[in-house]
Amino acid sequence: MSFKYVSKYGLIPLFFFACIAYVIFFITNSENHHAKAMGSKKIHSAHADYPVLSTVTELTYKADLIVTGMFTGNRVPKFYTDENGEIIVRASTSEFEIQKVHKGVVYDKIISVIEPAYEDNNEIYTIEGYKLMNKFDKFILFLGNTDEGAYRIVGMYQGQYNTNSTIKINSMDGNNDETEYFGSQSEIKHYKRLKEQVLELFKNN
Amino acid sequence: MKHIVRFASIALVIFAVVFSHYYSSQHVYASTVQEVDLRSSNYPDTYLDGYKGIYDRAVTTSSTITSYRLHFLRIATATNDRVSVSSSYNTTTQEAGTIYLSQSGYVTDVWTPWITGSAYVNLITTNDGNVSTGFVIDKIEYNGTSSPLVNSAAFYPNSFSSVSNLSVYQSSSVSTYGYTSFVNNGLNILDIITNANIGFTPSTSSTAQVQISANNSTGLDYFALTQPYSSSGSPISSVDTTTWSYATVVFNNAVMNSWGFSTDNKQKTVTHELGHVLSLKHQDNIDVNSIMKVGKLTITSPSSTDISNLQYRW
Structure with a gap:
């Protein structure tokens, strides 16, 4: 086989081979990037007017049930729509295993809780910065009765506390697994104040 | 005579400048009253009995406010319960600061002294079965300027x-x-x-x-x-x-x-x-x-x- 023949007929398959290899490399590389992006999903936070709970006294008063426990890992989407089928609120219903009851009466060890956030593979939808519970940490929840077959979290982000003391409270641009709440700086200050009181009253009780 | 007139004119101008500066300064630093709504939990219904170790309201203001005072529209407590305001808070000194009511009854129209920095309004209740309605703060008066987002x-x-x-x-x-x-x-x-x-x-x-x-x-x-x-x-x-x-x-x-x-x-x-x-x-x-x-x-x-x-x- 002469060089002239190779250059005339062999370079074309070689060129195609190189192109295919490049495309495969590009796709693989993109998937790696995508996998990295999964660790810091984009957060969409809806703007709300909501009850402001200034103290743990008020939280306690407004809660029908106060419990410590853990998220079981079972969660389903709960979307609210308007009359035209437009999704107006994205939330989730999560199973929660109760370890201790601080206030109220509950007969089931596992209860359903409506969380004001929803997460898919790429994005997080939250109302005013609420972060969904993980299944590794213990949480204190302030809950209210509803007619929707699950408990409501009182004051949304103000009614959920991760008892892991090393967890951070971050602003919107700081999403990672160590984040407890995504609020604005002033809301974070308010949440930290509430958390101090909640842990003092309920963590060891 | 000419010198006297010139001197008097200069003195008048200096006086006018100083006076107008003083006057405008008084306007800049005049206090402002703003309506607020800070209530003890569940006011006007009765508060929970037996809560200690926590404050009921924390007050934070714009950093450009130099001092402020709070106006209680009404305070009502039961026997052994107290409402106080402190400038700092921890669980052991929760009752530090001025106590505004510490007996069964009520008072109205009470201003706190002028406060600098954060304030904590404490409603401390004894678990004795006696409850009342607590407090409502309806006004804040402050010196300095408010800092809204603009x-x-x-x-x-x-x-x-x-x-x-x-x-x-x-x-x-x-x-x-x-x-x-x-x-x-x-x-x-x-x-x-x-x-x-x-x-x-x-x-x-x-x-x-x-x-x-x-x-x-x-x-x-x-x-x-x-x-x-x-x-x-x-x-x-x-x-x-x-x-x-x-x-x-x-x-x-x-x-x-x-x-x-x-x-x-x-x-x-x-x-x-x-x-x-x-x-x-x-x-x-x-x-x-x-x-x-x-x-x-x-x-x-x-x-x-x-x-x-x-x-x-x-």
Whole structure:
């Protein structure tokens, strides 16, 4: 086989081979990037007017049930729509295993809780910065009765506390697994104040 | 004689300058009274018995406020219960500061002394079966200047490209739950702001730029929600710079009613949410007068701060 023949007929398959290899490399590389992006999903936070709970006294008063426990890992989407089928609120219903009851009466060890956030593979939808519970940490929840077959979290982000003391409270641009709440700086200050009181009253009780 | 006249003239000018400076200084530093609503938990109903180790209200103000005092409209306590105000707080010294009532009974119209920095209003109750209604603080008087978010800082980095003629669709649920007049009032209040190109046009299309509905959902603890969307139908985050294509607004009648909302409270929430439609952010400091403060409030229309922000942006 002469060089002239190779250059005339062999370079074309070689060129195609190189192109295919490049495309495969590009796709693989993109998937790696995508996998990295999964660790810091984009957060969409809806703007709300909501009850402001200034103290743990008020939280306690407004809660029908106060419990410590853990998220079981079972969660389903709960979307609210308007009359035209437009999704107006994205939330989730999560199973929660109760370890201790601080206030109220509950007969089931596992209860359903409506969380004001929803997460898919790429994005997080939250109302005013609420972060969904993980299944590794213990949480204190302030809950209210509803007619929707699950408990409501009182004051949304103000009614959920991760008892892991090393967890951070971050602003919107700081999403990672160590984040407890995504609020604005002033809301974070308010949440930290509430958390101090909640842990003092309920963590060891 | 000429020298005397010249000297007198100079002295007069110096006096005028000093006096006007002093006078204007007095105006700059004159105190301001702002309406607030700080209540003990569950006021005007009775408070919980036997709570110690926590304060009932923390007060933080703009960093530009040099001092302030709080006005108790009313304090009512039962035997062995106390209301006090302290400038610092920890669990052991919770009762530090001035005690305003420490016996069974009530007082009205009480001002605290002038306070610098944070304040903690403490309602300490003894677990003896005796309860009363607690306190309500209705005014703050402060020296210095309030620091609301102004101009671009008062807005999200994303918005409609123009709000001069936004189409507004109200679904039938708005009328079902009795919010039509609140919505129309809110739209009108914003529409008539002068020197701001804001306008709304009613629409019967459910794909209008502003799509308003109401519900009676007990599952989530919000009064109202606004969610903007891009032209591809994706929700827009508060830190994005994407232009809005449309926005949904929903009012939660069940939660507003469960918090005992008056018509003023409902109007506030509706106007507040329409403020979000114009891309206004929340205002957080207690001393700031704004429709964009969060919570159950009686302000029903944009404050002068809100209006000047809207004039700046639109």
